Amino acid sequence: MGRRARIAGAIVELMEQRGLHAWTLDELHASLASGGEGADFSSVFRSVARLESLGSLRRVALDDGKSRFELDGEHHDHMICDRCGAVAPVPCRVVDAGLGEVEAATGFRVLDHRLVLSGVCPECLAVESEHPEGRAVRA
């Protein structure tokens, strides 16, 4: 797929510009459209699938019911703010330590992992300490 791959190229460019972000197909589709790189949804889907199989993208699941994709940089996990949805990367060192024990106990061979921490980001913590009354709790 080296020739044009206009859409795939635009997707990667979008992702590089915005930095750390887990994109849904919808977001990609919309961003391409507003960026003048209009594309059919299925083409976005296929481009993303291609990029994923090539290892350029990684599928991440933050469990809002949609698949998300991000550039395949250093593997990291995610921390998501229950209040504002902010996402921060977390080094996966958090998990790696205990894997040997798990393999021994379960007999599984662990090939991958996905960790999503949730809680409150620094900004929302600050807001809450100023307005200790009613805050909207999402989760």
Place this chain on the structure above:
Amino acid sequence: MGRRARIAGAIVELMEQRGLHAWTLDELHASLASGGEGADFSSVFRSVARLESLGSLRRVALDDGKSRFELDGEHHDHMICDRCGAVAPVPCRVVDAGLGEVEAATGFRVLDHRLVLSGVCPECLAVESEHPEGRAVRA
């Protein structure tokens, strides 16, 4: 919902009998049927939703595209087989250890986490060692 709730009762009973397992709606639907407690899929769905909102069940996301539910007992994480979909529980001790470090580094307050380990279960490992040639790799 204290009265009959035949289906909800059967669901809880099923779950208690089988012990740790993250059930899909489909599995519940099928198990109820084969157990003589036939129920419409939507009824299973609504019963589960009710039990979840009551706090009896917890929704877990293993990202195989289906919602799963389990009794709200001790919190644990999950390990899922890439080959056959088998799920095994994992003590969340694996994660807890590193949380302090994460909080310090990110400024987030961590309230919860979700960890899904993936790999190959003992059964599939055995099958693969017997037939080392063509096996379907999903991830």
Place this chain on the structure above:
DNA sequence: CTCGATGCAAAGGCTTTGCAGAAAC
């Protein structure tokens, strides 16, 4: 011409909802 990339339309898979009937109180 050949092959990958696209667009368009339709199908799939799983989840959720609308509505009416049945059961418990």
Place this chain on the structure above:
DNA sequence: GTTTCTGCAAAGCCTTTGCATCGAG
């Protein structure tokens, strides 16, 4: 009668796929 639980059918939401076309080599 009122409220809760069920079944049946249909809609929804997102993801995938089939097929014909277009464009580069």
